[in-house]
Amino acid sequence: MTRFLVRRLAHAAFLLLGVSLLAFLFSTLAPGNYFDEMRLNPQISAERLSALRAEYQVDRPMAVRYARWASALLHGDLGFSFAYNTPVAPLLWTRARNTLLLTGTATVLVWILALPLGVWSAERLGRPADVALSWATAVLLIIPDLTLALGLLVLAVRSEWLPTGGMVSVGFDGFSAAHKIRDVALHMVLPVTVLVAAALPVLLRHVRAAVAEALEVPFLRAAEGHGISRRRLLYRYALAAAAHPLIALFGFSLGTLLSGSLLVEVVMSWPGLGPFLLEAILARDLYVVIGGVLLSTLFLVTGNFVADLLLYWADPRIRSEAAGR
Amino acid sequence: MNQILEVRDLRVAYGGRDGGVWYALNGVSFGVGAGEILGVLGESGSGKSTLAATLLRLLPANGRIAGGQILLEAADVVQMDAERLRSVRGRRVSIVFQEPSLALHPTIRIGEQVGEVLHAHGTLSKRERGERARGILAKVFSGDIERIFSSYPHELSGGQQQRALIAQAIACEPVVVVADEPTASLDPTTQREILTLFQTLRDQFGIAFIFITHNPALLAGFADRVLVLYAGKVAEVGPTHAVLSSPQHPYTQALLKCVPQVAAGEALRHKALLPVIGGSAPSLAILSRGCVFEPRCEERMEMCQTQEPAAAMLGNRHEVSCLKFPA
Amino acid sequence: MEPVIRVENLVKRHAGRGFGRRAPGFTAVDSVSFSILPGTTLALVGESGSGKSSLALCLACLERVTAGQIWFEGRDLAALEEKELRAVRPKLQLVFQDPANSLNPRWAVGKIVAEPLLVQARIAKRERDARAAQVLERVGLSAEYLERRPQELSGGQRQRVAIARALILEPKLLILDEVLSALDCSIQAQIANLLVELQRTYGLAYLFVTHDLRMAAHLADEIAVMSRGKIVEQGAAEKILRHARCEETKSLLGAASLAPEAIAAVRER
Numbered sequence: 001m002t003r004f005l006v007r008r009l010a011h012a013a014f015l016l017l018g019v020s021l022l023a024f025l026f027s028t029l030a031p032g033n034y035f036d037e038m039r040l041n042p043q044i045s046a047e048r049l050s051a052l053r054a055e056y057q058v059d060r061p062m063a064v065r066y067a068r069w070a071s072a073l074l075h076g077d078l079g080f081s082f083a084y085n086t087p088v089a090p091l092l093w094t095r096a097r098n099t100l101l102l103t104g105t106a107t108v109l110v111w112i113l114a115l116p117l118g119v120w121s122a123e124r125l126g127r128p129a130d131v132a133l134s135w136a137t138a139v140l141l142i143i144p145d146l147t148l149a150l151g152l153l154v155l156a157v158r159s160e161w162l163p164t165g166g167m168v169s170v171g172f173d174g175f176s177a178a179h180k181i182r183d184v185a186l187h188m189v190l191p192v193t194v195l196v197a198a199a200l201p202v203l204l205r206h207v208r209a210a211v212a213e214a215l216e217v218p219f220l221r222a223a224e225g226h227g228i229s230r231r232r233l234l235y236r237y238a239l240a241a242a243a244h245p246l247i248a249l250f251g252f253s254l255g256t257l258l259s260g261s262l263l264v265e266v267v268m269s270w271p272g273l274g275p276f277l278l279e280a281i282l283a284r285d286l287y288v289v290i291g292g293v294l295l296s297t298l299f300l301v302t303g304n305f306v307a308d309l310l311l312y313w314a315d316p317r318i319r320s321e322a323a324g325r
Numbered sequence: 326m327n328q329i330l331e332v333r334d335l336r337v338a339y340g341g342r343d344g345g346v347w348y349a350l351n352g353v354s355f356g357v358g359a360g361e362i363l364g365v366l367g368e369s370g371s372g373k374s375t376l377a378a379t380l381l382r383l384l385p386a387n388g389r390i391a392g393g394q395i396l397l398e399a400a401d402v403v404q405m406d407a408e409r410l411r412s413v414r415g416r417r418v419s420i421v422f423q424e425p426s427l428a429l430h431p432t433i434r435i436g437e438q439v440g441e442v443l444h445a446h447g448t449l450s451k452r453e454r455g456e457r458a459r460g461i462l463a464k465v466f467s468g469d470i471e472r473i474f475s476s477y478p479h480e481l482s483g484g485q486q487q488r489a490l491i492a493q494a495i496a497c498e499p500v501v502v503v504a505d506e507p508t509a510s511l512d513p514t515t516q517r518e519i520l521t522l523f524q525t526l527r528d529q530f531g532i533a534f535i536f537i538t539h540n541p542a543l544l545a546g547f548a549d550r551v552l553v554l555y556a557g558k559v560a561e562v563g564p565t566h567a568v569l570s571s572p573q574h575p576y577t578q579a580l581l582k583c584v585p586q587v588a589a590g591e592a593l594r595h596k597a598l599l600p601v602i603g604g605s606a607p608s609l610a611i612l613s614r615g616c617v618f619e620p621r622c623e624e625r626m627e628m629c630q631t632q633e634p635a636a637a638m639l640g641n642r643h644e645v646s647c648l649k650f651p652a
Numbered sequence: 653m654e655p656v657i658r659v660e661n662l663v664k665r666h667a668g669r670g671f672g673r674r675a676p677g678f679t680a681v682d683s684v685s686f687s688i689l690p691g692t693t694l695a696l697v698g699e700s701g702s703g704k705s706s707l708a709l710c711l712a713c714l715e716r717v718t719a720g721q722i723w724f725e726g727r728d729l730a731a732l733e734e735k736e737l738r739a740v741r742p743k744l745q746l747v748f749q750d751p752a753n754s755l756n757p758r759w760a761v762g763k764i765v766a767e768p769l770l771v772q773a774r775i776a777k778r779e780r781d782a783r784a785a786q787v788l789e790r791v792g793l794s795a796e797y798l799e800r801r802p803q804e805l806s807g808g809q810r811q812r813v814a815i816a817r818a819l820i821l822e823p824k825l826l827i828l829d830e831v832l833s834a835l836d837c838s839i840q841a842q843i844a845n846l847l848v849e850l851q852r853t854y855g856l857a858y859l860f861v862t863h864d865l866r867m868a869a870h871l872a873d874e875i876a877v878m879s880r881g882k883i884v885e886q887g888a889a890e891k892i893l894r895h896a897r898c899e900e901t902k903s904l905l906g907a908a909s910l911a912p913e914a915i916a917a918v919r920e921r
Contacts, residue, residue, distance in 0.1 A: 218427040225381050225422075226442045226493055227415030230407075236441075240432050315432055316477040368836035369807065512699040513863055514903050539836050542866070583841035585870035595889065596848050596871065599841035605806070 004322040008308050012301045019297040020073070023290045024066050069287070078294075079287030083280070088291040092273070096258060096295060098167060099265065099272035103257045105188060106195035110203055111253070113196070118207025119234050125212050137201035149194045149267045156190055163187050165269040191268045195261055199253075206249050207242075214241035243314045251307025255300035329500045329533060330357040330380075330418070335393035337372070337379050337557075347609040348391070349375040351557040354636075357501060360531040362523065364548030364565065366541055368580075370606040372557040373537045374423075377505035380535070381420050382410060398500065416446045419494040423506040425486035429478040435489045436462070436474035442496040458496070464529075465492045465522060484515035488522065495526060501533040508543065520547050541581055545569050550642070553577045556607050556617040559636070563643030573645040575622045576602075616648065624649065655687035655723075656824050656857040657711070657744075662720035662730075664706050680706035682881035683720070688825065691851060693858040695872030695889070697865050697904060703881040704861050708829045711859060712746035713737045724825075742768065745818035749830035751810035755802040761788070762798035765816045783820060791816045791846060808839035812846065819850070829861045844871060865904045869893045877901045 069079055078088040117133070124130040156162045163169060167187050168180075175183060214220065215238050223237050239246070258273060265274030273292060280288035312318055337350040349372040357363050367373035378384050380395060382402060395402040397418055405413065422428040430438055439458040443449055449457065455474075462470050465488045478486055487507060494502050504523070508516040520543065526532050536548060544551050544565060551569060552562040553576065561574040572578045582600040604621040616622070619629040629648055637650035664681035680703045688694045698704045709715040711722060713729055722729040729740060748754045755764055766784040769775050775783075785795045791812040802810055811831060818826055828847070832840045844867065850856055862868050868875050869889045876886040879900040885892060896902050 218422060218424065219430045221383055222420070222422050222428040222490070222493075223430070223441070225383050225414055225420040226496075227411050227413070227419075227445045228441055229411060229445060232441070232445070237430055237433075240430065243432065317431060317479050320477075320479065368838060513865075514699060541837065580838055583838045585841075585844070585866055595869075595873075596851075598845045598848060599870075601841045601845060602838045 004312060008305055012305050015301055016294070016297060020070070020290070020294055021066070023293040024069065025062070027286055027289055028062050028065075069290075078291040081280075081285055081288050083283050083285045083288070088287045091276075091288065092291050092295060095271065095273045095276045098270065099258055099261060099274070101184075102188060102191055102265070102270060102272060103195065103261045106192045106199065106261070107253050107257065109192065109196050110199045111250070113200060114203040114207050115239075118204050119211050119239070121204070121208045122211035122215060122238075123234060125208075125215075130208075133204075137204050140197055141201040143197075145194060145198045145263055146267065148197055149191075149264055152190050152194060153268070162189050164190070167271050191261070191264050191270055194264050194268075198264075199260075203249065203253075206245060210242035210245040211238050214238040217241060240314070244311065247307050247310045247314060250310070251303045253303070254306055255303025257303075258299045259296040327359045328356045329359050329398055330535075331394075331396040332356070332380070333394040333396070335376075335379065335395065336391040337375050337384065337388060338391040339388045341387075349388070349557050349609060350379065351609075352393075353554070353557070353559055354393075355552055355559060355562055357533050357535060359500065360527055360533055361550065362527060362534045362536060362548045364544035364551045365535060365537040365554055366539070366544060366551055366580075367537070367554035368539055368606065370556070370609070371554040373539070373554050374505055375557075376554065377420065377503050377535070377537050380503050381414050381418060383420070412446065415442050415494075415499070416497040417499050418501050418503065419497075419499045421487070421490050421494050421502060421504040421507045423509055425483055425490050425507075425510070426478065428490055429486055431478055433477075434474070435476050435478065435481070435492075438489070439492050439496055442493050446497045458492075461492050461496050462489075464495065464526070465489075482515075483511050484518060487511065487515075487519055491519075491522065491526075495530070495532060498530060499532065501535065503535045503537070505537045506539070507536070509538070509540075516543070523547075541569060541584060553580075557609060558617055559644075559646060560618065561643075561645045561647075563639070563645075564641060567641060567643045573639060573643070573650070574618075574647050575624050575649075576618045579621075579623070616646075653689050656690050657859075658687040658721075658723040659711070660685050660721045660723070662707070662710060662722065663718045664703075664710050664715065665718040679881050681710065681717075684878075684881075684883050686876055686883070686886065688857045688859060689873075690824070690857050691855040692874070693851065693860050693872040695860045695862060695868035695875045696878055697862055697868050697875055698878035698900070699863055699904070702878040704878045705829055706881075707878070708746065708827050708859065708861050711825075712744055712827050713741050714746065742821035743823045744825050744827065745821065745823040746827045746829065747811075747814050747818050747831050750834050751807070751814040752802065754814060755810060757802050759801070760798065761793075761800050761802070761805075761813050764802070764813060765820055768817060768821050784816075787816045787820045788813075790819060790850070806839075807835055808842055811835065811839075811843055815843075815846070815850075823856070825857045825859065827859045827861070830863070831860075832867055833862065833864065840867070847871065863904070865893070865901075877904065 072079065076089065078092065080086070081088050081091060084091060121130045121133050153164055156164045163186055167184060169183050169187075172180065172183060211234070215234075220233060220237055220241070223233055228237065261270075261272065262274035262277070264270070265272040266278060269275065273295075277289065277292040279285075280292065312322070333354050335350050335353045336348060338346050338348050340346050351372075353372075353376065355363070365373055365376065375384070375388070378388075379390060380402070382390070382405075384390070390403050393403065397413065400413075402410070402413065402418075429435070433441075436455065436458045439461055440451075440454040443454045443457055459470055459474055462473055466473050466485070473481070473485065473489070478489070481489065490507075491502075508519050511519065523534050523536065524547065527534060536544070538544065546565075548565045550563060551565050553560040553568065553572075553574065555576050560576045561568055561572065568577060569581065572581055579600065579602045583602070585599060602621055607617055607620065615628075615630045615632055616625075616634050619625050622629065626648060632648060634646045634648045635652040636644045636646050637652045638644055639650065661683045662681055662685070663679065663683055666678045666680055682703070684703075684707060686694060696704045696707065706715070710717045717730045720730060724740065724744065727740070729737065732740065759767075762781060762784045765787060766780040769780050769783060781798070785798060788795065788797055793809065793812055793816070797805075797809070797813075802813065805813065815826075815831075832843055835843060847858065848871065851858065858871075860868060860871055865875075869892070872889050874887065875889050875892040876883045877892070877898060877900055878884070879898075885896065885898045885901050892901060893905070896905055
């Protein structure tokens with residue numbers, strides 16, 4: 001077990017290191033930087049500019065800057081934002097929290113819907129009910145997310161049933177606790193709906209395929225021959241047999257928690273990582289961009305790691321293999 | 326003998342993708358007495374695996390029972406609704422499949438898999454199920470029951486996996502167990518151990534077995550009666566020694582001659598050509614008039630082409646479906 | 653007469669798994685020696701895990717041996733380089749137990765059978781087809797099978813195709829690894845007859861690997877019983893059958909005797 005853990009962790013750390021290097025390299029290779037944009041601003045003098053450049057050390061060689069940044073990172077310091085003039089970490093964290101609220105809710109909902117629907121569909125493979133569901137998901141799949149988001153926005157504006165953007169209403173700070181929760185929840189309805197609608201068809205199809213395959217294996221037929229109930233066959237035997245693809249998918253879901261909602265956030269002006277990073281990229285706010293990329297990668301890596309752990313827990317054959325090494 | 330299972334005129338049809346229909350079983354009738362071991366002998370295409378699946382109504386989606394009755398303790402399995410069927414499977418009749426490594430769930434412990442069968446047919450608590458499962462494992466394993474109980478299938482040998490499957494099959498003390506080529510993938514020695522286990526279970530608990538195989542060698546000295554299946558029909562059925570040592574149906578005779586004889590006292594007919602059955606197994610898509618074995622039969626008569634043989638009783642419960650013997 | 657193949661003190665050890673090679677190695681074949689004369693059959697009998705299949709793979713030059721010699725046509729195969737082995741392999745052909753797994757399902761039978769020719773030398777397509785048809789006829793399949801695909805064939809026909817493919821390079825030794833085990837009795841008899849006829853006609857030598865002592869006694873001149881990597885008993889088929897000394901042999905005999913002996917016993921009752 002320890003061996004297995006250490007190997008996976010080392011693998012993850014290696015990946016993070018590589019991504020940070022690449023992110024750093026690409027963002028410094030891109031032409032221009034934050035201060036080049038400033039140069040166009042007549043209100044800032046040339047002396048002030050060069051003082052700022054010296055302060056932020058943008059003129060030092062890249063290797064030196066990477067080394068400084070990396071050593072700071074080890075102490076939890078993600079660098080400094082040029083635009084906000086504050087450390088990057090707290091900035092990122094507030095935005096990430098908002099994003100996670102959105103994507104976390106959407107992910108839970110998607111899985112709650114996809115698992116039973118996928119099992120239900122796989123059980124009726126090829127029958128009218130399954131075919132109808134396949135068509136429905138196919139339609140959902142071909143509608144672009146953007147169209148869906150805009151369509152829902154239009155609907156919300158016309159009907160005035162739901163708030164159409166942002167995360168809170170005006171005067172939020174004066175609300176009672178219950179009112180606050182209700183307010184945020186209402187604001188979440190539209191973006192979460194778009195996220196669920198976008199992810200559901202894909203996940204549903206995967207669950208359906210995995211369970212359908214599991215239903216074909218001989219041990220399910222054997223279990224049926226022992227009088228195991230239909231329910232238990234589906235939810236204990238078949239789901240356990242489909243654990244491999246499902247866990248891999250779950251890891252992927254976890255991995256995309258931070259990066260999966262960028263578009264929706266921008267369209268629905270949700271104060272998450274999406275709009276924030278977009279703004280930072282346009283302004284060439286170097287350390288914010290790198291921090292954002294690194295944080296997303298961290299989630300991807302963690303998602304994979306959690307999936308590996310879950311597989312290890314779910315499949316005794318993997319445990320035996322790891323022990324045999 | 327008290328008949329616990331009686332199959333009457335069973336017909337099973339498969340539909341092909343091209344819309345064609347063929348009959349894997351075409352009017353099969355036989356009975357099994359309490360505590361009896363019935364060996365079903367058949368080659369590929371005889372319908373023997375279909376028979377195993379049909380007895381528990383576990384046919385694949387393209388197969389259906391086209392007629393007949395399966396009377397299990399006087400109740401017709403063919404007519405049962407889904408819940409009744411579920412409650413009968415594993416409790417009154419159960420099945421042991423061919424490939425033990427594929428018939429056990431790979432990520433559930435053996436003890437738990439036996440417990441699942443108890444759970445499906447009873448109201449025992451989890452702890453009681455565990456105790457019972459240990460007791461059941463003790464009937465089929467000798468030695469370290471605790472280790473087997475908490476093992477996963479991949480940690481066991483092929484023979485042990487087959488024993489675990491048998492434990493599941495007998496967990497609820499059924500009256501009859503259908504075993505579909507249960508030893509085909511095992512070594513000769515392990516094969517023999519499993520056969521001995523079946524006999525022990527029969528002697529101790531009175532469980533009847535329907536033992537399906539393509540290998541006549543396994544049945545001698547093991548089965549009480551042998552049923553020979555050819556092209557979805559019963560060619561011959563009778564006491565084991567009668568069928569194997571004085572077979573009456575031309576197909577059975579030809580089949581048994583294919584096995585090289587190494588009997589003591591007889592000189593080894595070394596590298597002699599073995600007698601073979603000419604032709605090939607018939608297509609089941611064409612419903613022939615007359616006897617299904619006629620095209621390959623060395624004793625065919627004119628009427629064999631047009632007249633379907635009925636079972637003729639030769640005495641001593643030995644029945645043969647051949648026109649040589651008038652019914 | 654000069655043996656086709658002579659094996660001396662052959663050892664096959666599988667390395668332990670893992671990085672540190674901490675797991676102890678596993679000796680699949682442990683100092684095995686035998687030889688096979690032209691036109692004769694040696695049956696290698698044992699349970700699974702006895703090392704008989706490892707030995708078959710070593711002889712077919714599909715696995716390198718750990719120690720010992722395999723003398724074939726005056727050369728020690730164990731000492732040959734991979735490049736030199738390529739020239740030898742056509743003369744030692746291996747046929748597997750389950751032809752369903754060893755035949756490419758997307759190819760027509762003609763192409764499957766002619767494939768070894770394709771690998772070995774540049775031969776015109778028409779010549780290849782003619783040779784394929786010829787060799788199929790030798791195993792009892794008419795030329796109309798050339799265009800069929802493996803899944804359209806029965807188990808016995810597939811095994812015939814596998815044998816035809818092995819024959820096309822005109823080998824001296826066929827290594828038959830459980831070729832009858834997956835077949836029905838009546839089909840077993842047909843394939844056994846085919847093997848006997850091919851041996852009579854072409855003087856082929858066989859290494860017949862099986863767990864079926866009965867069939868071994870029928871087909872082989874000599875039987876070697878393997879257990880835990882070693883040959884525990886070896887001799888003329890008749891002798892092994894009637895006067896087995898080892899426990900392993902008796903156990904295999906016991907398993908086989910559920911058959912005709914038991915029938916004979918019943919007959920006497």
